[in-house]
Amino acid sequence: MEKFRTALDMVTALEPDIPVFAARPHAAGRAARWFTQNFPGEVAYAYKANSSVFLLGALYGAGITQFDVASVVELEDAATIPGVRLHFMHPVKARHAIRKAYFDYDIKCFALDTEDELQKIVEETEGAKDLELFVRISVPAKNSRIPLEHKFGISGQKAQRLLVKTRQVADELGITFHVGSQTTTPDAYAMAFEEVKKLIVKAGVVVDAIDVGGGFPSRYTDSVPARLSDFIEVIKTSMDKLPVTEHCRLICEPGRALVAEAESLIVKVDLRKGNSLYVNDGGYGALFDSAHLGFVFPVRLIRAGLDPNEPLVPFEMWGPTCDSIDRMKGPFMLPGSVREGDYIEIGNIGAYGRALSTRFNGYGEYKEVILQDEPMYSIYTEDVAPLVRNA
Numbered sequence: 001m002e003k004f005r006t007a008l009d010m011v012t013a014l015e016p017d018i019p020v021f022a023a024r025p026h027a028a029g030r031a032a033r034w035f036t037q038n039f040p041g042e043v044a045y046a047y048k049a050n051s052s053v054f055l056l057g058a059l060y061g062a063g064i065t066q067f068d069v070a071s072v073v074e075l076e077d078a079a080t081i082p083g084v085r086l087h088f089m090h091p092v093k094a095r096h097a098i099r100k101a102y103f104d105y106d107i108k109c110f111a112l113d114t115e116d117e118l119q120k121i122v123e124e125t126e127g128a129k130d131l132e133l134f135v136r137i138s139v140p141a142k143n144s145r146i147p148l149e150h151k152f153g154i155s156g157q158k159a160q161r162l163l164v165k166t167r168q169v170a171d172e173l174g175i176t177f178h179v180g181s182q183t184t185t186p187d188a189y190a191m192a193f194e195e196v197k198k199l200i201v202k203a204g205v206v207v208d209a210i211d212v213g214g215g216f217p218s219r220y221t222d223s224v225p226a227r228l229s230d231f232i233e234v235i236k237t238s239m240d241k242l243p244v245t246e247h248c249r250l251i252c253e254p255g256r257a258l259v260a261e262a263e264s265l266i267v268k269v270d271l272r273k274g275n276s277l278y279v280n281d282g283g284y285g286a287l288f289d290s291a292h293l294g295f296v297f298p299v300r301l302i303r304a305g306l307d308p309n310e311p312l313v314p315f316e317m318w319g320p321t322c323d324s325i326d327r328m329k330g331p332f333m334l335p336g337s338v339r340e341g342d343y344i345e346i347g348n349i350g351a352y353g354r355a356l357s358t359r360f361n362g363y364g365e366y367k368e369v370i371l372q373d374e375p376m377y378s379i380y381t382e383d384v385a386p387l388v389r390n391a
């Protein structure tokens with residue numbers, strides 16, 4: 001893997017014709033250290049966010065040895081990392097996946113949100129007595145960019161009943177939730193803990209573990225989150241108020257917050273039409289969140305001899321496929337002189353960027369490099385206050 005100090009050094013040396021993933025493993029390592037030092041419990045990484053070996057290596061090197069996996073393919077990949085503990089936290093799993101996870105990979109930890117799934121887990125593990133089962137409850141989404149409360153999660157009396165039933169078969173009973181991805185204020189976690197508390201009291205069960213899921217934010221041009229340490233404070237205070245013993249485990253499974261700032265995408269401008277830039281990756285590539293969810297990632301023009309005082313003007317970008325929804329509306333603020341052949345660094349796309357890219361229209365091929373400079377935004381360099389913009 002070729003290493004460069006900056007994106008400019010890289011484009012000068014390689015003049016790449018295909019888009020480039022530029023990983024900054026040191027940024028993933030810093031994020032992982034921040035979580036392992038500040039989160040008052042165990043930290044698992046949500047593998048789906050980005051499975052680049054360079055970022056996984058950095059997370060592992062910084063002490064992350066637990067991974068949340070969502071499929072057989074992910075668990076088979078993650079299981080190759082020495083000494084890992086895997087959590088299969090998808091609440092709906094194929095029977096063969098449960099069986100394989102338990103018998104071939106020694107996974108004991110499963111999430112569920114229905115009695116039918118509980119039954120499947122019991123049957124496919126042949127009535128195992130060493131299961132760690134997490135009931136996924138439904139919690140309100142507040143200030144989250146990607147709310148997740150409609151697909152999974154159980155509430156009310158059904159949740160109480162499921163907790164009681166799960167308690168009867170689980171060696172360890174847990175409760176888990178997800179407040180929604182890119183949640184920008186910590187009160188979402190306080191509200192979720194309120195639901196957890198009510199359910200524990202009403203169901204009258206002993207709970208051995210709480211998994212607060214992911215949802216921790218990163219920084220984007222159009223999304224400025226509260227400080228991560230404020231999230232930790234709210235989680236600590238809420239955990240202290242739960243009717244659980246001091247032995248109750250606390251777990252989190254961030255994806256976005258651990259890797260978002262650890263990867264950039266460098267695209268080439270194939271054509272400029274007014275303030276529209278036609279670039280060589282897009283909504284069917286690593287810019288899915290920008291095209292389909294409106295994320296405005298930070299951008300900068302990578303060109304030698306650029307006048308740093310050139311005024312920035314708003315641009316939209318179009319991806320390389322023939323599809324008219326392959327459009328990133330932005331606005332992306334770039335120097336007015338952007339032209340065909342220029343390179344643009346699109347920062348903080350480490351979470352759900354490469355993970356969502358497809359081969360549509362024959363695109364989806366990337367070059368990969370490592371950069372040693374700082375990400376365009378970092379929420380870790382000063383624990384977000386004040387936010388550092390390294391552009």
Ligand SMILES: Cc1ncc(COP(=O)(O)O)c(C=O)c1O
Nearest residue numbers: 046089181214215216254255256
């Ligand atoms: C069960 C589970 N845990 C963790 C995550 C990671 O979430 P985030 O990237 O918002 O931290 C997800 C993402 O969808 C998830 O489904």
